[in-house]
Amino acid sequence: MPSYNPNSTLDDRILWLPSSNGIYSAASAMKSLRTPHPLVSWYKIVWFPQNILRMGFILWLAIKGRLSTLDRVQRYDPQVVTTCVLCNSQAETHAHLFFECFYSKVI
Ligand SMILES: [Zn+2]
Known part of the structure; x- marks a missing residue:
């Protein structure tokens, strides 16, 4: 040493x-x-x-x-409902929130 x-x-x-x-x-x-x-x-x-x-x-x-979109949250919690909370018509994903959701397009 x-x-x-x-x-x-x-x-x-x-x-x-x-x-x-x-x-x-x-x-x-x-x-x-x-x-x-x-x-x-x-x-x-x-x-x-x-x-x-x-x-x-x-x-x-x-x-x-x-x-933390709902489709990602569902990976950790399968019980989560992934329907978009803004338009209530499609699954909440990045593509949906930023390019497809009619509600977010309006705002
Ligand atoms: Zn939507």
Whole structure:
């Protein structure tokens, strides 16, 4: 087992190792936690300086097809009725909500 002899003449100091300068920042913490992925071509549609984070997040989920539409909820709860709550005529899916539902087209 390697031995370690600390230098008793130096003061202890705290370093944030994931940062290149040793200083903690929210950005360096986030960078150390996330796994980098390549940028998608549409990211500027969702993330831009004046965006509203909540709206950007919802748009990102919609683009990825990950909103909790009833067809997706049914995968976890087979008892869920998937009929669209807006028009009450077809199954609630992403395609239906954004492109087919007559009620959502009106609003
Ligand atoms: Zn509908």
